[in-house]
Amino acid sequence: MFGQSNVLAQGEVNFPPSVEDFYLPSIAPWGAENNYWFTKITFMVWLAVGILILFFLLTYRKPQLVPTKKQWLAESIYGFVRNNIAVEMIGHQGVRFAPYFTTLFCFVLLTNFFAIVPFFQISPNSHIAFPAFLALISYVLFNWVGIKKHGFGGYFKRALIPPAPWYILPLLIPIEAFSTFLVRPFSLAVRLFANMFAGHMLLLVFTLGGFAMLNANALLAPISVLSWVMTVALTFLEFLVIVLQAYVFTVLTASYVQGALAEEH
Secondary structure (H helix, E strand, O other), X not given: OHHHHHHHHOOOOOOOOOHHHHOOOEOOOOOHHHOOOOEHHHHHHHHHHHHHHHHXXXXXXXXXXXXXXXXXXXXHHHHHHHHHHHHHXXXXXXXXXXXXXXXXXXXXXXXXXXXXXXXXXXXHHHOOHHHHHHHHHHHHHHHHHHHHHHOHHHHHHHHHOOOOXXXXXHHHXXXXXXXXXXXXXXXXXXXXXXXXXXXXXXXHHHHHHHHHHHHHOOXXXXXXXXXXXXXXXXXXXXXXXXXXXXXXXXXXXXXXXXHHHOOOX
């Protein structure tokens, strides 16, 4: 974002940005014109995966009875997700899902955090493909555990047929099907995408707006400082959104798993 701001300040690009600016160029050092798949977003996703793998492997390489700071941090993260999300939402059965929920929470949190890290300043989750894929994994998970516990027919019977009088079932069954199998994954993905995209756009607007006013005329130059102050304030707000969205995404996934495992509708 700051790179775009510097270019704008030098008068080298047109303002405002166009739709094409959402399609990031390749950063591959070899044949960049043919490597559109390896963009800044792709790099951040793989970087997040590498950081999380290395962090937990190094932390638990030599676990100690009296934990080190790194071990304490890793155990605190896992304990928080296990006790406050998995067990709280699902019950004692939630312990077996705690590793996945912890991985999901950490991955979403870290990729969201890139939105306020200098030189990155965008979250991979501000592109709909990544929240959609995460939602798809959670969608497959809660359907799979429901089918495994209740059987194929039993699970879909519980999911689609609510305890209601028979004469309103023709109305309720399509609603339940639409809500469970379409709205859940769609809302899960769009909620994360919309919040991260909106946050990125707000920071971009106030940052570039400051440069635009600075270059407009002398009267607007002092107001540009206010625009950048708003950018700083919004960065702190964005940090809260980053943590909240990682928590909400994980809690909703746990809620869907709990619903799939429930004995009653």
